[in-house]
Amino acid sequence: MCGIFGIHGHDEAANIAYLGLHALQHRGQESAGVVAGDRSLRRHVGMGLVSDVFDQKTLGRLPGAAAIGHVRYSTAGSSELRNAQPFLFDYAGGSVAIAHNGNLVNAEELRTRLEAAGSIFQTTSDTEVIVHLMAKVPEFDPVQRLLSALKQVRGAYSLVVLADDRLIGVRDPNGFRPLVIGRLKDGYVLSSETSAFDLIEAEYIRDVEPGELVVVDGGGLRSFRLQTPDDAPTHFCVFEHVYFARPDSLVNGKSVYRAREKMGMRLAEEQPAEADVVIPVPDSGVPSAIGYAKQSGIPFELGLIRSHYVGRTFIEPQDSIRHFGVRLKLSPVRSVVDGKRVVVVDDSLVRGTTSRKIVKMLRAAGAREVHLRISAPPTTNPCYYGIDTPTRSELVAASHSLEEIVRYVTCDSLGYLTHEGMMAAVGAGAAPDGTGCGAGYCSACFTGNYPVPLGKVGSGDLVKLRRDRV
């Protein structure tokens, strides 16, 4: 769960990358970094938010007409400066900088092999594996090196790379994670989401296609195909639409806002409630609550106010802090909920701790009934392709019935959107291959059907991966 950005052909590349990262900040708040330059590259990374990591002085030390940037998502695992991206390495072919969104499922195997052959790793991130693989390719051209390295990795990756005065962008053959191309004056920009383009006033051109590698240099933009089976089906992450991407972005060519609104409308049809008011859990539940209200005819109001001065509560590593964090972040509006039958719409229910807190808060503020509606199916399986979900044992819906969750959350009723409803809302067709995914999407976190085989699959909790997800 990270945001990546790249720019080529702009005098103030590092400044633009900094702005781009601001508009991708929701994709990661643990660390931020930029590498910029022409042939010689310079790097600045730090822990924390983009605005904490950079100032005039640090940006001033990053001259050059090309830059890449990265924001990293906090996980329960190691949150260390050495894992902050972009990475910058020197090898026989020159310097290479890389920023990655996604998760390689065979990184452990590759790393073990590389270490046995003498590679010395500087980070615990799966991304570094790609650089070591590149270094071993007997080619001078960095694009050839990268193409060759990518033949060996499996899993989810959207990458931006700077090497030899070229900006390279690539998406894995299944296209799990997003990457879009834009035009800024005479140059090109790459970004996880179009929200970055809106801020820097770049024009959105198109998505990098699954299995496509684009190279931007003085000659413009060229496109290459990864050498992978032609029939690799697209499996874009549906959770980008459910929760992760910003509502003002287009991802996978579609408006995130409209998809969420449709999820809410469909939810109202599938899971109606007798109620006086519909309220969202802000911010991510807002578009679907609007959809729910529109479809049901129940008035929409803001019954919970979010403080924008605390981070996403989910990222707190300890349970005790997380419980407290919800109270810090959300507070009920008594005049909206007092004496009312309230429908609360949230985008997802993961551990259930947030919802439980919210229901308590709403009752304390006078709500007569609280009907929880979730604009996605139950989250039953961890993601191994780059979204930081907890282990299966922490996912409340993996081991509890609907009634048990209702009792835990203490709501009057609970209703989830069906898988079909969610897929219809994002415009996916019926799954052609019986995997349970809508055509063109990955929904493994809701179904347990993992479209790319995982590394060492154990009997219980699937693979053991490093927790340093990106």
Ligand code: AMP
């Ligand atoms: P929980 O308390 O674990 O049920 O968390 C549910 C809340 O976390 C919902 O309001 C979601 O908006 C949010 N959420 C869902 N998935 C994630 C994720 N992978 N990272 C951060 N927040 C999430």
